[in-house]
Amino acid sequence: MIFLLLIPLIYSILMLRILSGFEKTKLNSIPSEISEYVSVSIVIAARNEEKNIPILIKSLASLNFPPSHFEIIIADDHSEDNTVNICNNLFQQHQLRGKVIQSSGEGKKIAIASGIKEATGKLIVTTDADCTFHPDWIHTILEYYKTTSAGMMLMPVVLTGENLFARLQHVESLALAGVAAGSLQNGYPLLSNGAAMAFEKQVYEQYNKNDLRFDIASGDDMFLMLNHYKQFPNKVIFINHPLATVNANAQTSIADFVQQRVRWAAKTKQYTQKYIILFGLLIILYAMLIIPSVVLFLYHPSISNLWLLSIPLIKMFIDYIFLQRVSEKLKQPFYRKEFFAWQFIYPVYILITGLMSIAGVYKWKGRSYRN
Numbered sequence: 001m002i003f004l005l006l007i008p009l010i011y012s013i014l015m016l017r018i019l020s021g022f023e024k025t026k027l028n029s030i031p032s033e034i035s036e037y038v039s040v041s042i043v044i045a046a047r048n049e050e051k052n053i054p055i056l057i058k059s060l061a062s063l064n065f066p067p068s069h070f071e072i073i074i075a076d077d078h079s080e081d082n083t084v085n086i087c088n089n090l091f092q093q094h095q096l097r098g099k100v101i102q103s104s105g106e107g108k109k110i111a112i113a114s115g116i117k118e119a120t121g122k123l124i125v126t127t128d129a130d131c132t133f134h135p136d137w138i139h140t141i142l143e144y145y146k147t148t149s150a151g152m153m154l155m156p157v158v159l160t161g162e163n164l165f166a167r168l169q170h171v172e173s174l175a176l177a178g179v180a181a182g183s184l185q186n187g188y189p190l191l192s193n194g195a196a197m198a199f200e201k202q203v204y205e206q207y208n209k210n211d212l213r214f215d216i217a218s219g220d221d222m223f224l225m226l227n228h229y230k231q232f233p234n235k236v237i238f239i240n241h242p243l244a245t246v247n248a249n250a251q252t253s254i255a256d257f258v259q260q261r262v263r264w265a266a267k268t269k270q271y272t273q274k275y276i277i278l279f280g281l282l283i284i285l286y287a288m289l290i291i292p293s294v295v296l297f298l299y300h301p302s303i304s305n306l307w308l309l310s311i312p313l314i315k316m317f318i319d320y321i322f323l324q325r326v327s328e329k330l331k332q333p334f335y336r337k338e339f340f341a342w343q344f345i346y347p348v349y350i351l352i353t354g355l356m357s358i359a360g361v362y363k364w365k366g367r368s369y370r371n
Contacts, residue, residue, distance in 0.1 A: 004293070005307075007285055007286050007289055008289075011283075014282070017186060018178070018182035019182055019321070019322050019325060021183065021184070021185035021186035022178050024185050025181050025182075026240070030136060030140050031143065036146060037142075038145065039069060039123070040065075040071070040125055041115075041119035042125045042126075043073045043075065043112060043125070043126050044056070044072070044126070044128065045075045045103070045112050046074050046083055047111075047366075048079050048083060048365060049079070049129035050083050050086055052129045053074075053083055053090065053129060056132065057087070057091070058090075060072060060133070061096055063135055070138060071097040071099075071119070072091070072098035073099060073100075073101060074101070075101055075103050076101065076103060076111070077106065077110075077111040077365070102114075108217070108218075109212070109217065109218070109219070112126060112220050123141075123145065123201070124198065125141065125197070126195070126198075126221075127246060128194070128248060130249040131157075131195055131248045133246060134245070136243045140241055140243040140244045141155075141244060151200050151203045151232060151236070152197070152198070152203055152224075152236045153197070153198040153199070153236075153238070153239050154181075154193070154196065154236070154238045155193075155197070155198070155238070155239045155246060156177035156244065156245045157193045157245070157247075157248055158247055158248070159247075159250040160250060161249065161250035161252075164341075165254075168338050168341065169251065170250065170333075170338070172342065173248075174327055175323060175326070177326060178323070178325075178326035179191055181240045184229075185238065189226065189236070190275075190279055192222055192224075194220050194221035195248050197225075199224070204224065211223065217263075217369040218264070218267045218371060219270070222271075226271070226273060242330050245330055258352065259363050261349075262353050262356045262361075263362045265280070265354065266362060266371040268357065284350060286347075287346070287347035288351065289311055290312045291347050293308040293311040297309055316340070319343070320339065
């Protein structure tokens, strides 16, 4: 019994430690006026995004930031729909400094690299084609950039949508944002998201294709962050501010959801940072422990077997505390009913995506990949 409770104990200690790091992240006050402008290039990889592009560009056009001080570069990854024409028309309609370039290769990582090569701004901001932003998004990034002298800034990404499935993904995205912020603050960064990153162009240019692992399709965000953190740990920060939060569309189908998570997880085995792999193994082991403990109790319900329920309940308690604090600090809704539903789904979901990621085979945007 003591041995079986060891994994929940380790998980609890680590998550509370990450929460402590999350709480230490600074929440800067954002002045109403920008005292010093920096040229910004917003780089977005896009493939078959005609449905999302109008909302994206409308959100970018609503930024409280002079259009003359930022450019938008859409790196088109060989779209087969009307993405390119829609972008060009909307740039003209909203009078934005925007252009569409063709990616020099296939996949998001190469598209992002193509966009950064064309960028003229000192500061590169990457995001995704299905995202929207607070009007003070760039303003907030520049304020942190000015006050911290960071060469790289990570930001929260929250998944949004109207239905139950979207709200379940919202709960998970809050957890990921909290882990990303807290682990970085503690000196062991576990996550980053290319939908919400900012870095100096010269930072990106100092790493070659081997550093950024161009031999695998995913990881445009993680390999860049980990390389830069290894060299300059004090120059990578997390902007844990509601105004810097990026909203992205939740997946609408279970199949796309699973494929996206497999894509995220498949690159884990490529990391040289052992603590990331160990953390991932801990999550999988806990999921493997929860399922049989619940099944055994349901099969033999008795007072002597009540301790089996402590295995899932410990995780539920720790996760509740963690997500409540993250949602409060980011000023995001905390869907409690969906949280409790997610606790039942999570172990099965983790096992499925974990096993699928070992093979490293997934489909995305109409293409098949192997990491």
